[in-house]
Amino acid sequence: MTLAAVAQFCANEVLPRNRQLCAELIRRAALGKAKMVFLPEASDFIGRNREHVLQLTQEAEGPFVEDICRAAKENEIWVSVGIHSKSSESRVYNSHIVVSADGEVVSDYKKIHLFDVDIIGGNRLMESEGTIPGSDIGQPVQTPIGNVGLQTCYDLRFAELSIIQRARGAEVLTFPSAFTVKTGEAHWEPLLRARAIESQTYVVAAAQSGRHNASRESFGHAMIVDPWGKVIAHCHSNNDEAMVEFADIDLSYLASVRLQMPVMQQRRRDLYPTLQ
Numbered sequence: 001m002t003l004a005a006v007a008q009f010c011a012n013e014v015l016p017r018n019r020q021l022c023a024e025l026i027r028r029a030a031l032g033k034a035k036m037v038f039l040p041e042a043s044d045f046i047g048r049n050r051e052h053v054l055q056l057t058q059e060a061e062g063p064f065v066e067d068i069c070r071a072a073k074e075n076e077i078w079v080s081v082g083i084h085s086k087s088s089e090s091r092v093y094n095s096h097i098v099v100s101a102d103g104e105v106v107s108d109y110k111k112i113h114l115f116d117v118d119i120i121g122g123n124r125l126m127e128s129e130g131t132i133p134g135s136d137i138g139q140p141v142q143t144p145i146g147n148v149g150l151q152t153c154y155d156l157r158f159a160e161l162s163i164i165q166r167a168r169g170a171e172v173l174t175f176p177s178a179f180t181v182k183t184g185e186a187h188w189e190p191l192l193r194a195r196a197i198e199s200q201t202y203v204v205a206a207a208q209s210g211r212h213n214a215s216r217e218s219f220g221h222a223m224i225v226d227p228w229g230k231v232i233a234h235c236h237s238n239n240d241e242a243m244v245e246f247a248d249i250d251l252s253y254l255a256s257v258r259l260q261m262p263v264m265q266q267r268r269r270d271l272y273p274t275l276q
């Protein structure tokens, strides 16, 4: 058994509180014997507006990453977590870091697709006003649960990334998220299951959940999906309770799914561009 743990909680603008909750979730995952734990996008904080996010990022980044690295090392567990990170201009990066069980940051993915949308009956959010998009898909990270491809939240809607990461050796795709309630109700689970089925990977999706402030609420429902599309861990809640659920990442099962239905070999690369 190689257990993974997926977490959800409700980050707010109180930085020490968010750090403590993350450390607590890491500890609970390790107590449950997980080898790697997945925390949501923006686990360091959810801010009120662009200026607030910029200011909080200055204060949050150093102490947050330090605390995550310490918790990973103390509990001997790998961690995937979404954070805001500083840049040389007045916008931040939406980063997704992986920390090894030695407490070292071993990978840093910057969200490629930014959430610039105006949903009728939902939210208008223009992420690119305060965030610089990343431009590197990166290589999957070798971890004790398998090769983990890093993405973030809205990237989930761009299936090309998942296929490319699968071609680069990903066995697990991970999407730390803060889905809105309206889009989450309609799309969250079907998108996660679709990515798992079509790329034949495990999908681990940690989630923000509950009300962050007067204008932001997140959908929750963190989950792990197996390569057949079955939901094998599910935080059944959309309130602000912090929780963690577990599932076995079975790479021999993954190999058998790929063998039975070899979709990667069956792609018509003569008809559509080769993905690498």
Ligand SMILES: O=C(O)CNC(=O)[C@H](CS)NC(=O)CCC(=O)C(=O)O
Residues within 6 Å of the ligand: 041, 042, 045, 046, 047, 053, 094, 114, 115, 125, 127, 153, 154, 157, 178, 179, 180, 183, 184, 187
């Ligand atoms: O703002 C922060 O600090 C953290 N980042 C987020 O919450 C991001 C950008 S606003 N949220 C999403 O991408 C939601 C995607 C979504 O809900 C969908 O694809 O339907």
